[in-house]
Amino acid sequence: MAQTHEWMFYEVMWRSWAGRAQVPYPVPWWAQQAFRRWSDDFDAGTYDSKEAAFASNALYRYWNMVGVKDHRQESLIGQAGEIEPVYDKYCLSFFLYDPATGALRLPQLPDTGSVEQRMEAPHLPVVLTTFRTPEGVEFVQRTFATPVGPRRRDLVVTRVTVGSPTGQPREGLLCAALMPAGPSGFQRHDRNGRQITDRRLTYLRHLPDEQRVETNSGWGPVFDTAPDQYGVYGNPDFSFDPDAYVSHSPFHDLVTGGKLNGAVEAQDQVAGLCSAVFGWPFRVAEDEVFEIDVRLPVDLFSGPADLAELRATPVAELELANRDFWTAKLLGQGLQPQLPRPVGHLTDLFRQARSQLLILSDGGEIHPGPTVYDSFWIRDSSVEATACSLVGDSALAETQLGTHYPLKFNLGGGRVGPCAEYGFYGGPHEKDDHEWDSNGQALWAIGRFDRTSGAAAAFGAKLYVPYVRDAARWIRDNRDGYGLLHQGWSAEHLGERDKRHFWDDFWALAGLYEAARLAERIGAPEVPELWGAFDDLKRATGDAIRWVLGEQRSRGAWETYIPTGPDDIGRLDSTLIGAAAYFHPLRLHMGSKLGDDVDRAARFTLDTMYAHFVTGGYRHEAAWNAYGPYLTLQLAHAYLLAGDPARMDELLGWVVGAGFPETAGRPAALGAWNEQHAFPIASDFAEVPYRHWYMGDMPHGWAAAEYLLLIRDILFFEADEDHDPHVYIAPGVRPHWVAAGERVAVDAAPTLFGEPFGYRLTHDPVARTVTVDITQAPERVRFVYPCRFGAVRSASAGGRQLAVTGNDVQIPAGTWQFTVSYD
Helix, strand or coil, X not given: CCCHHHHHHHHHHHHHHHCCCCCCCCCCHHHHXXXXXXXXXXXXXCCCCHXXXXXXXXXXXXXXXXXXXXXXXXXXXXXXXXXXXXXXXXXXXXXXXXXXXXXEECCCCHHHCEEEEEEEECCEEEEEEEEECCCCCEEEEEEEEXXXXXXXXXXXXXXXXXXXXXXXXXXXXXXXXXXXXXCCECCCCCCCCCCCCCCCECEEEEECCCCEEEECCEEEEEECCCCCEEEEECCCCCCCCHHHHHHCCHHHHHHHHCCCCCCCEEECCCCCECEEEXXXXXEECCCCEEEEEEEEECCCCCHHHXXXXXXXXCHHHHHHHHHHHHHHHHHHCCCCCECCHHHHHHHHHHHHHHHHXXXXXXXXXXXXXXXXXXXXXXXXHHHHHXXXXXXXXXXXXXXXXXXXXXXXXXXXXXXXXXXXXXXXXXXXXXXXXXXXXXXXXXXXXXXXXXXXXXXXHCHHHHHHHHHHHXXXXXXXXXXXCCCCXXXXXXXXXXXXXXXXXXXXXXXXXXXXXXXHHXXXXXXXXXXXXXXXXXXXXXXXXXXXXXXXXXXXXXXXXXXXXXXXXXXXXXXXXXXXXXXXXXXXXXXXXXXXXXXXXXXXXXXXXXXXXXXXXXXXXXXXXXXXCEECHHHHHHHHHHHHHCCCHHHHHHHHHHHHHHCCCEECCEECCCCCCCXXXXXXXXXXXXXXXCCCCCXXXXXXXXXXXXXXXXXXXXXXXXXXXXXXXXXXXXXXXXXHHCCCCCEEEEEEECCCCCCCEEEEEEEECCCCEEEEEEEECXXXXXXXXXXXXXXXXXXXXXXXXXXXXXXXXXXXXXXXXXXXXXX
């Protein structure tokens, strides 16, 4: 049964949407999409009612994000410029009102004007929203987050300028609306108890003398310029009639009476739907602009001293400091991929993904999302930290792995399901859901970062006992009678929690491999013990996969595929995606760690997945009934490492488009991915499922990390670091990317060899040659150039010819320039 506020919100939204021609109302983008193709179906396993699902914004979780690196709270920006500080209880948006005509122009409503939205620059987390009315008035809203004051507390700043694009005189009222619902929804309330802070606005007060607003017991917006008009609205009669909310609103008052109620205080103890509007008169002509600045406290502020600190720095200085910080960080530090103009947008998106991970970091603890995923998982963070380390944000990776991972290492003597507590990596998520993949992920991430950091940093040695050795022993000692990891939920998208999943075993193998190699590097006495644990799990996993493949063949299956686990023989659905981890990120195929036959089966599994579940992106209907952007990136990366860059390129193209979806000509996002991508949004409602679907959080940190890792490995990746170390140069660069005069370049890129690598690649299509200059290289590392332009005719390095056998040109260590000619 719906709670009162959920039911009331649902009723007010649909009534306001239905009556928008008479009284325009700022119905959020996500609610409009729900009304565009309404269904009474909802996830009854998660929500109590359709109203609860609607109020939670269960289906259309798209937005943009601003935030401060390493601060705990992010802010969301909606498709019409709405600002939602995630854990606060309000949303702020802007609109225009013409007192002379009574026209109310809201950017949320397509019929009242045009909206354009973009990031100010790929490296700047600043959202620009431009709204133009039919009457020739335009406002531009610039929104960013920044620290302020000596305590570096977080606030969001939005700067709104009104102008006349035609130069003709225009006047009216610039208005700010304060509402309870934002881009993420009104109130997430589900059976699992997952919810954002209660967003009901039960009390609202404007303090004119202080030029700020109180929202419940917290601080709302602070105005640099006092509004000339205002009105605060609630439910003074304690009415349970939805029409009372529709008729008693600032929008109704402006349309019917031309003015606001002038109240400074209101309450709504029924549904928590208090609202307010503040207005500033403007008159502009020619190139004149009218501007206001609004500050939205994000961290805790209280008292006159805090108000003075919040206001002390001029907004122009805050904006400049924000621009300088992100420019220095993303353009001056870390990996700087240089891609040709035809794919220059890949570099732009690379920088945007970097900024997202930095913003999602809470004091060095990377969270996979700003709302319902604003928490810490070993699984997500292992990939995110590894991505950060390989693109140059090593301080963040070191803090996460060296500080926060040990805090999740269990030292108690109890039990977690069938397993020992001691030695297990995990907090509430891993313990409650029996996520047995976590130890392998922690060991893998620690081992990879130890390699990247180099021997002098001694990162692994500092953590070895107990955080590596005993975590590896946990894997050895906590397996079932067949030698596999126990039943559990692990990555959640791979199947049921009462079944075993090869995903867990693959991660455990990769973790044990890294633990054993780390032990070798530091001279630890447990090397034979750790290799013994690896070999035992390798045998058990290989035997289980071979048995499953044999059973499937005996049952008449003509396609070769490794199902999600040994309890799912013959299960041919989208849970197969777990097998992509065999290639990426775990690289179990390198060195044929499970045997040539398992390698072949894993490779065939990629093609089986592609044939059945890819229509542009990876459709994960078995778990979510939606696309999986980060799963598509995993599959693309697997194809790159498996030697099929053409298919990688197809999948990458879909992912890039999925980062900029549009519906009815309006962008839903500006270079970010949710964990899921809804079929209706991906197709602009050409495909609408009959049943509900799942959506998680946005920007999804795991997806951002996967994108960073893929672009990096397209440019180069390491192989066989422990035996015959070599680097593949430009393995994913496609021929159509590199026109005449264009180049591909990498500078000072971190590597798994602990030393930087860089190169310049130029292509001469007339001479049909490729020239590569190595600018930095680790010692004793050779190179492989897989030529994608055509069949290799000859190759030379340092003035001497190289042997040519196929299109993978082998270049010896110590080479600084080589040239390849092709047919």
